[in-house]
Amino acid sequence: MNQQMNKMANTADIVMIGGGIAGLSLAVELKRRKAGHVVLIERNYIGSGASGRNVGRIRAMQLTESLTRYAILCQKKYDQMAEALG
DSSP states (O other): OOHHHHHHHHHOSEEEEOOSHHHHHHHHHHHHTTOSOEEEEOSSSTTOSHHHHSOOOOOSOOSSHHHHHHHHHHHHHHHHHHHHHO
């Protein structure tokens, strides 16, 4: 572990492992909520795992009404992240 990585590991409040869609979106949300010093660790490059290879989509038609409401909220969150992150 190099000196810079060692320093980050010693000062992080939250360490996220994995730079896929789940890890990135959670890290962004934690920062937005001022949850502390968030460090994200990815062994390759961001999106190099399954998130970068799969066709991602959010479908509104779900098995239950509650899952449908959740999917609609996820789509809104996704749209907001696109605007915030560019």
